[in-house]
Amino acid sequence: METEYLLDEEFGERLLISVKADKSELGSNIRAAKAILCSYNEVSIRINSHTYAFGHKNPEYTICEELGDRKGVMSERGITAGFKSAKKQGCKIVVIDLDEHVLHLDTFELSKYISRRKADFTSNMITDCYVVFYGKAVRVNARYQTRKEIESKLETLRP
Numbered sequence: 001m002e003t004e005y006l007l008d009e010e011f012g013e014r015l016l017i018s019v020k021a022d023k024s025e026l027g028s029n030i031r032a033a034k035a036i037l038c039s040y041n042e043v044s045i046r047i048n049s050h051t052y053a054f055g056h057k058n059p060e061y062t063i064c065e066e067l068g069d070r071k072g073v074m075s076e077r078g079i080t081a082g083f084k085s086a087k088k089q090g091c092k093i094v095v096i097d098l099d100e101h102v103l104h105l106d107t108f109e110l111s112k113y114i115s116r117r118k119a120d121f122t123s124n125m126i127t128d129c130y131v132v133f134y135g136k137a138v139r140v141n142a143r144y145q146t147r148k149e150i151e152s153k154l155e156t157l158r159p
Contacts, residue, residue, distance in 0.1 A: 005046065011037050013044070020049035022060070025070075029060050032070050032097045032132045036063070039137040059091050066127060068093030072100030079113035087125050094126055098133040098157075105133055105158060111151035118142040133157040 008015035008030075014037055017030065026047070033045045043064055051058035061068040069091045071082030079096065086094045096114075098105065110131070120126040121143035130137050136157050140150045 008034075010034070015044070016046045018047055018049040021047045022050035025060065028072060028097065028100060029070055031099065031135075032095055032137075033061065035099070035132045035135050036095070036130050036137040038135070040139065057085075057089060059086075059089050061093070061095065063093050063095075063128075063130075066092040068095055068128075068130075070095040070097050072097045074101045076106060076109040076113050079110070079117070083117045083120055083126065087120065092125075092127045094129045096129060096131045098131065099135070102133070105154070107151045107154040107157075110154055111147050114140055114150055115142050115147035131157065134159045 004019045005016035006019060007013060008017060015033055029047050033047065036043055037045060046062040048058060048060060048062055059067040059069045061070065067090055069086045069089055071078065071086065071094060073079060073082055073096060082096060083094055114129060117126065121141055129140050131140060131154060134157060138153045138157055140153055142150065
């Protein structure tokens with residue numbers, strides 16, 4: 001069964017939105033997706049259809065043909081739970097959405113928690129992590145970047 005997608009007016013085929021996407025999170029999913037697309041011209045994103053299976057939360061995105069999920073964390077401490085949840089969903093990409101609940105960017109704490117997920121990256125369970133803040137996004141990867149390098153990259157998100 002093929003799902004129908006709507007083309008985004010601004011990004012066209014780079015942002016496809018399933019007509020069966022989760023309406024309760026659609027605004028947040030589109031906002032975070034657009035931040036990624038504005039920051040990375042080579043990226044394409046599909047917002048997936050919502051699965052109604054009991055007890056099953058499906059990944060919200062397909063980013064460059066890999067499953068990904070947006071995690072609207074409440075603080076830096078939510079990174080661990082976000083990664084664990086994304087792995088359970090079969091995601092390869094984690095989108096940390098700070099715009100949802102975080103008002104102040106603490107790059108030291110954020111880089112610390114992302115760096116602690118290094119095993120997820122080195123085992124290839126997670127291939128990429130995007131962090132969204134103030135409508136911008138950066139891509140970080142603890143497999144290839146030190147905590148200091150991740151912190152430096154996160155600093156570029158400051159308004």
